Amino acid sequence: MQQASKLWYLEQFDMMKYLCKNEQAHLSDMMAMKHFKKDDPIMFPHNSQKSIYLLKKGTVKIGNYTENGEENLKYILNEGNIFGEMAMVDGNANDFAVALDEVIICVIDMSVLQDMMQTNKKLNAHIYKLIGWRLRKLESKMASMVFKDSSTRIKDFLKEWANDFGKQENKALVVKNLLTHKEIAKLTFTSRQTVSTVLSKLKKSGKIDYDDKYIRVYNLEE
Secondary structure, eight states, X not given: OXXXXXXXXXXXXXXXXXXXXXXXXXXXXXXXXXXXXXXXXXXXXXXXXXXXXXXXXXXXXXEEEOTTSOEEEEEEEETTOEESTTHHHHSEEOOEEEESSSEEEEEEEHHHHHHHHHHOHHHHHHHHHHHHHHHXXXXXXXXXXXXXXXXXHHHHHHHHHHHHHOEEETTEEEEEOOOOHXXXXXXXXXXXXXXXXXXHHHHHTTSEEEOSSEEEEOOOOO
């Protein structure tokens, strides 16, 4: 792929505004483009993490496994986001990443980014700000589990999901229905049955509507 095309792929990422033209060109030379289909694993847990992933297109789920081998979902990411960065803290990440639909990833060797961060203070601050934001997001999720009931957690998730991933159409935020009820349950620390019950009630009350392809969020405020 020509450098101009690679730079076009990188334009949507916030980190690019902290790089000079030479740094942008170097980054594009060192990156590789990879395509993944729905349900393809992208990043594996318990491996020495040596790459940073820039999500150009599509949606991925990030999580890890409990001691009992159960899947624990942390968050969902859409295009323009970076993942794999947590390994920069200790060089070893236990997270996995799986494609939820058709995905295009820009893969960069971690050492390349770390070298750039050593000479570029703004980039360094941006990456560690991202790490801090991810940690705060997980803390907020844990606090929600303690202080909010299951129905509220599910409603809050739907609002956040629609705001982050949805597009405004008439009076609704429309988001692709990429998650199973079981996956929503894992993201909200609830049960699949509870998710099904809450979604059914919200649909009957006209606050949301959904089918196999899309979820339409109208108004989740009481």
